[in-house]
Structure formats: C-alpha cells, structure tokens
Amino acid sequence: MPDILMNSQIQLCPSQLEITFSEDCNQRCDYCWVHKSCFKKLKFSAAKKGIDIFLDLPLKERTITFTTSEPLLYPELYKKILDYILSKNNSGKINIITTTNGLNLNGDIKSYIIKVLNKYTNFRLNISLDGNKKSHDAHRKLARLKNGSAFDISWDNFKDLPRDKVRVIFTVTPEEVDFFEDNIGFIINNGFVNIDIFPQVFTAWPKNKLEALAGKLSRFIENINMDIVKASNLRVLNRLWGTSHYAKLLLAPDDNFYLFEWVEALPYPERKSYIVGNVKKGIELNKRADFFNVLFREATVKSSGKCLKCNFKNICSLPLPLYIWSKYHKNDFNKNLSNFCSIADVFINLSEKIKNDKRNELDSKKVNLRLKNG
Numbered sequence: 001m002p003d004i005l006m007n008s009q010i011q012l013c014p015s016q017l018e019i020t021f022s023e024d025c026n027q028r029c030d031y032c033w034v035h036k037s038c039f040k041k042l043k044f045s046a047a048k049k050g051i052d053i054f055l056d057l058p059l060k061e062r063t064i065t066f067t068t069s070e071p072l073l074y075p076e077l078y079k080k081i082l083d084y085i086l087s088k089n090n091s092g093k094i095n096i097i098t099t100t101n102g103l104n105l106n107g108d109i110k111s112y113i114i115k116v117l118n119k120y121t122n123f124r125l126n127i128s129l130d131g132n133k134k135s136h137d138a139h140r141k142l143a144r145l146k147n148g149s150a151f152d153i154s155w156d157n158f159k160d161l162p163r164d165k166v167r168v169i170f171t172v173t174p175e176e177v178d179f180f181e182d183n184i185g186f187i188i189n190n191g192f193v194n195i196d197i198f199p200q201v202f203t204a205w206p207k208n209k210l211e212a213l214a215g216k217l218s219r220f221i222e223n224i225n226m227d228i229v230k231a232s233n234l235r236v237l238n239r240l241w242g243t244s245h246y247a248k249l250l251l252a253p254d255d256n257f258y259l260f261e262w263v264e265a266l267p268y269p270e271r272k273s274y275i276v277g278n279v280k281k282g283i284e285l286n287k288r289a290d291f292f293n294v295l296f297r298e299a300t301v302k303s304s305g306k307c308l309k310c311n312f313k314n315i316c317s318l319p320l321p322l323y324i325w326s327k328y329h330k331n332d333f334n335k336n337l338s339n340f341c342s343i344a345d346v347f348i349n350l351s352e353k354i355k356n357d358k359r360n361e362l363d364s365k366k367v368n369l370r371l372k373n374g
C-alpha cells in the first residue's frame with residue numbers, strides 16, 4: 001500500500017462497490033469517459049453472487065453504487081438487484097447510490113424509486129442535469145434520435161421529483177463556463193437543493209476557461225445567502241480526487257471485479273490487466289492492494305513526488321485514473337497532472353470556502369443556499 005496513505009485512506013477491503021450492468025447507454029454524451037467496448041450484460045445471478053461476496057467483507061458500513069453508464073436502461077434488472085440489496089440490510093449499514101440521466105425515469109420504475117426514496121434514508125438518487133436546455137443538450141445527445149432533445153425527455157421526468165431527496169449532478173465543461181450563472185440559476189430556481197458541481201474530467205481545461213470558472217464559482221459562493229430558509233447541500237468536487245479510489249471496486253458486465261470503475265475509460269482488452277477477482281473466485285484483496293501500491297509508486301516516480309509535497313495530498317492525492325488514462329494514451333502524465341492540479345486548486349479552495357470543508361467531510365456538511373437574486 002502507498003506508505004503515505006497507509007493507515008489513513010487505504011483499506012484492504014473495499015467499502016464501495018460500483019455495479020455496471022452494461023456499457024450501453026441511451027445517451028451519447030460527448031464528455032462521457034466510458035470506452036463502451038465491452039458488449040456484455042450483467043446477469044442477475046452474477047450480480048447476486050458479486051453482491052454476496054461484497055457483503056461478506058468484514059465492514060460495518062458499505063456503499064453500493066450504480067453510477068456509470070445508465071442503470072435504468074434495464075429497469076427490471078435494476079429493480080430486482082435493488083430489492084435484493086434492500087433485503088440484505090442485516091449485513092450492516094448499506095448505502096446505495098444510483099445516478100441516472102433520467103431518460104427512462106418514468107412509469108413503474110419511477111414510482112418504485114420514489115417509494116424506495118421515501119422508505120430508505122440510505123438510498124440516494126442522483127440525477128444528471130447540466131443546467132438549462134441549451135447547455136444540457138449541448139453535450140448530451142440521444143443515442144437513437146439524433147435531432148431529439150435529451151433535456152426535454154429528462155426534464156419531464158425530473159420536474160416532479162421530491163427536491164429534498166435527490167441530488168443534482170451538474171457537470172461544467174470548458175465550453176459551457178460562460179453560461180455557468182444561467183445553469184446554476186436554473187437548477188436552484190427550480191427548487192433543487194442538493195447539488196454537486198463537477199468539472200469535466202479527462203480534458204485539458206484552457207487557462208482562460210479555468211480562470212473564468214474560478215471567478216464565477218467564487219462569486220456564486222459569495223452570493224450564497226447563508227440566512228436563507230432552505231437547508232441545502234452544495235458541494236464542489238472533482239470526480240478524480242484520489243483518496244476515495246482506494247475504497248472502490250467495480251463489478252463489471254463480464255462478471256469480473258476490477259480495481260475501480262475508472263478502468264472503463266480504457267478499451268476492453270486493455271483493462272483486463274486490472275482484474276482483481278470474479279464472482280466465482282471472489283475478490284483478490286491482496287492483489288487489489290498491490291495494484292494500488294504499484295500504480296501509486298509508478299505515478300509518484302513519474303511526477304517526481306509532486307503530490308507528496310502538496311498541501312492537498314490528503315484531499316485529492318494522486319489521481320490514479322488520470323495516470324492509467326495517460327499511460328494508455330501515451331500522453332504526457334505530468335502535463336495532464338499540471339492541468340489537474342490547476343482544477344484541484346480552484347475546487348478545493350472553493351469547497352473550503354463554503355465551510356472550511358475537507359473532501360472526506362463534505363457528505364455531512366450542510367449549507368444554506370440561495371442565489372441573492374434567485
């Protein structure tokens with residue numbers, strides 16, 4: 001295990017299992033990082049075995065997530081698996097997080113999810129919403145209806161969701177920075193109170209766009225009215241901040257466990273070297289820990305130990321997904337890291353400004369939020 005993080009962030013047993021049913025999606029977002037080159041679909045029997053293996057790990061609390069590709073592409077399978085997980089609540093506390101683009105969030109599956117939302121406090125629904133129609137549709141294209149609007153369909157499904165029970169996942173891209181105020185205003189003025197603001201990952205942020213985003217985010221946070229009625233939960237995060245990776249594990253459509261979900265950014269044959277078990281054999285815990293160790297050391301040497309000297313090392317650490325992505329694409333890791341650090345600087349400083357937050361404490365932080373003129 002990486003010495004610097006040993007005894008703090010790394011644990012031999014992963015505490016977060018991401019389940020991907022398939023890499024197919026009903027959207028083709030131009031910033032999607034999933035390579036979409038595995039054409040298998042997870043069967044219920046394999047998912048069940050994978051979940052059993054994960055639940056057998058000696059942990060008091062754990063999280064199961066459905067956050068890559070689109071889980072509601074298979075509503076029946078999703079429901080069956082969720083029912084199965086919920087029936088296992090005697091395995092200690094299980095947090096469950098689902099992220100959907102909302103295109104299929106309708107009919108029976110929507111009623112089912114709302115029921116679960118109302119019943120289980122440990123169940124969270126994330127909805128991907130990049131702001132108003134113009135910005136949302138700028139990057140989110142429908143897979144099968146080229147000229148259709150993803151926003152129109154998703155918004156129809158989102159607009160009557162219980163606002164206090166869902167979290168908006170708002171991804172900001174360099175192209176949409178100029179419309180940041182319109183988009184965050186749209187989300188807040190439509191009553192959403194739990195919001196994660198993420199920068200687009202695996203992209204080079206031009207300096208002027210990052211500076212513009214820093215200024216806009218900063219003004220936005222200064223304009224938050226702390227006295228306002230609604231207790232809200234706003235987070236400014238970067239998906240690639242490193243410390244959470246060491247808790248993760250992916251159960252993939254090919255019945256294998258992988259190091260974490262970020263391997264899905266690589267072509268299918270390339271990611272096989274990151275397999276750490278399968279639903280028949282179980283999780284190879286030591287192999288998983290060794291992988292992190294090797295990757296951490298490789299990336300540390302490559303970057304001349306930059307992260308070890310950095311003030312943010314306990315929050316963002318070394319972005320291993322960026323390292324394996326750069327390695328595969330034969331990109332200059334240090335150049336990508338430098339871009340990443342500039343983004344980290346903006347987002348960490350601002351998240352601290354919200355309430356002196358630290359990455360690992362953000363989940364429990366509450367802020368009162370409203371745009372002054374909202």
Ligand code: SF4
Pocket residue numbers: 306307308310311312313314316317318319337340341344345
């Ligand atoms: S900001 Fe950069 S140098 Fe600092 S911990 Fe994050 S990735 Fe490492």
